Amino acid sequence: MLPGKTCRRFAALLIAGGCLASDTSMDRATLRGLQAVKVVVDPLGPELEREGLDANRLRGSIEQKLRNAGVKVDNDVNEFIGLSISFAQSGRKVLSVKKGPFSLTISLGVYQVAVLTRDMATKTVVETWGVEKTAAAAAKGLDRDVSNAVDDLVDQFVKAYLSVNPR
Numbered sequence: 001m002l003p004g005k006t007c008r009r010f011a012a013l014l015i016a017g018g019c020l021a022s023d024t025s026m027d028r029a030t031l032r033g034l035q036a037v038k039v040v041v042d043p044l045g046p047e048l049e050r051e052g053l054d055a056n057r058l059r060g061s062i063e064q065k066l067r068n069a070g071v072k073v074d075n076d077v078n079e080f081i082g083l084s085i086s087f088a089q090s091g092r093k094v095l096s097v098k099k100g101p102f103s104l105t106i107s108l109g110v111y112q113v114a115v116l117t118r119d120m121a122t123k124t125v126v127e128t129w130g131v132e133k134t135a136a137a138a139a140k141g142l143d144r145d146v147s148n149a150v151d152d153l154v155d156q157f158v159k160a161y162l163s164v165n166p167r
Helices: 004-016 025-029 046-050 055-068 142-164
Strands: 038-041 080-088 102-116 119-137
Touching (some): 055 080, 102 142
Antiparallel strands (some): 080 102
């Protein structure tokens, strides 16, 4: 068994080093034939909500941007676009948006059901395409900065989607 601190560092490396989808041609190929998506926004956490971020507003904005680009949004499909926003501060045990600069990571991914080729009865949901932005941020203007970053990530998805599903 690893000592506590070493174990936590090891777990963080495993999580950070995990397989994540990106915007390569192989990842874009997984979008081919995708008829519709729903939009899911991970819970933001009380710190970000106190600063004015609203998951429902972000979800609505993403849905509208997708519709405007010709991507069908349907809450009854299995495939979804997931938005995740997290932040961290160096040297703090308790995160506080008010206490100065912090690192903000905004991730947007497409999640689809996949079947294992070795066992066709085994299905799982995996991220097949994804992008993220990481930046230093402050509480002032956080809502605007996050909205702009989310818009940029959605634009990247639309570009990738249309590259394999031309209109």
